[in-house]
Amino acid sequence: MKRFGTAWQWIMLPLTALYGLAIWCRNLAWQTGWLKPEKVPVTVISVGNLTAGGTGKTPVTAWLAGILIREGFTVGLVSRGYGRSTRGFVLVSDGRSVLVTADQGGDEPVELARSLPGLLVAVSEKRLIAANHLCAHFKPDVLIMDDGFQHRALHRDMDIVVQDYPSWIGTHWLLPSGPFREPVSGLNRAHWLVWTRTAPGEWPVFRRTEPVHQALFAQEPATLIEWSTGNQWPVSSLPFRRVAAIAGIGDPDQFFLSLQKSRLPVVVTRAFPDHEPYPQPVKSDVVQWMLKAGCEALIMTAKDAVKWSAVDLPAGITGLMVLSRVVPDPSLARLSGEVIQRVRPS
Structure with a gap:
């Protein structure tokens, strides 16, 4: 996660002031009705955040989509497809198969499409275009708008904001002095605030005048899957003595810490930048690095794994991705219950 020191904050203060003014004007235009969101004929659930960088938004989106699919709904996901090489509209999944690579559709949309059979996925810089396409051609019951809190052109029926607690601590400077995309007052638009990266059952200190429902979302590594064979191992019985781990996500340190807590032999x-594309020279360098350390296997997140394959590793080296489980919490049951009720009104 990117850190923002005091010197940087003051150096960037003029740009921060201009950015803050632009955000204030933009939000005012939406609040006064000068700009109006457009509706689609299905329920739209937005999952977004207040800060730039990794807050755990994608795992929350996957958890929510999985619940709705298991309830029997046809679920669509619309996303910008950050980090892809393409532009405009791309259909990532028709619910039966993944149609594009991570380079074409974005690593997170492709990851979600692969991990959730039946999920419709479309990407576009304009979420409304993706939403209209899915509604016209696939008739979903509900759309989840990924990273949609600031993307207000598409009407939503529910706003869920995901916030990692470490980024919340301290001052709430706006970009580029700090990590916040908009002031904390933006939470007035939210229906739910989902905290991530807290200890299970530990509620952050949070004070504000407007009421907002809150939930705790925590994950822990549960299973390791081998790319080439599909073999699975519980994290407690991995048959390797020396393992390397890489991560190109918003907060790689958090991923490495979770592996350490699971007592994996890493x-x-x-660490790589978020949305690292892993071109072939980088992959070759990673292989040489792990071989030099005497490692037998390479562990990464599912988001990273969509950009790797078994042919990228030499014989005798196993590629693994981590599947995590959501730690149960009563607040998550309340959140999922409200989402289901909005999709299936009584």
Whole structure:
């Protein structure tokens, strides 16, 4: 996660002031009706955040989509598809198969499409275009708008904001002095605030005048899957003695810490920028790095794994991705219950 020191904050203060003014004017235009969101004929649930960088938004989106699919709904996901090489509209999944690569559709949309059979996924810089396409061609019951809190052109029936607690602590400077995309007062638009990266059952200190429902979302590594064979191992019985771990996500340190807490035999770690595309020279460098450390396997997140394949590793080296489980919490049951009720009114 990017850190913002005091010197940087003051150096960037003029740009921060201009950015804050632009955000204030934009929000005012939506609040006064000068700008109006457009509706689609299905329920729209937005999952977004207040800060830039990794807050755990994608795992919350996957958890929510999985619940709705298991309830029997046809679920669509619309996303910008950050980090892809393409532009405009791309259909990532028709609910039966994944139609594009991570490079074409974005790593997070492709990851979600692969991990959730039946999920419709479309990407576009304009979420409304993606939403209209899914509604016209697939008739979903509900759309989830990924990273949609600031994307207000598409009407939503429910706003869920995901916030990691470490970013919340301290001052709430706006970009570029700090990590916040908009002032904390933006939470007045939210229906739910989902806290991530807290200890299970530990509620953050949170004070504000407007009421907002809150939930605790925590995950822990549960299963490791081998790319080439599909073999699975519980984290407690991995048959390797020396393992390397890489991560190209918003907060790689949090991922490495979770592996350490699970007592996996990780001896070396390497962090990459969020949405790292892993071109072939980088992959080759990673292989040489892990071989030098005497490692037998390479562990990464599911988001990273969509950009790797078994042919990228030499014989005798196993590629693994981590599947995590959501730690149950009563607040998550309340959140999922409200989402289901909005999709299926009584």
